[in-house]
Amino acid sequence: MATAKKGLDSWLSATLDFFLSIIGFIIVWYPAVSLGNAILGFPVSASTSNLLVGVLAFGGSYPVIAGDWSLGQLGEYIFVLFASAIGWGLVGMTAVLASGVSISGSNLAPQAAVWVAAYLTAYIVVYKIQRSIFR
Known part of the structure; x- marks a missing residue:
């Protein structure tokens, strides 16, 4: 039973780290992407810009979970x-x-x-x- 509890704690900890890193990378990427979009004359819509931020945040979160960052x-x-x-x-x-x-x-x-x-x-x-x- 201790192994199952440890596995659940590890899974919950990794999931929390993943969501926190996504939020962190959204905070990091949003100013750059939105300002870049504005400088380029808004070639993409705001929703596409937000989707790009989400994709960058999701992809950037992997090294946090994998342990490199x-x-x-x-x-x-x-x-x-x-x-x-x-x-x-x-x-x-x-x-x-x-x-x-x-x-x-x-x-x-x-x-x-x-x-x-x-x-x-x-x-x-x-x-x-x-x-x-x-x-």
């Missing part, structure tokens, strides 16, 4: 991604205010630059430097 690292990546998006946004806003340049609200280039910098910062901090944020 850690659910904790994904959480750290999400945290650093949004913290660096806020930080780079503040840096960009300060630079725009200090230079006196006016930027149209419909121009997506500054927003894209902030997100690219945030994705690169999060990747470098979490995966290249392997800095642990929560330990």
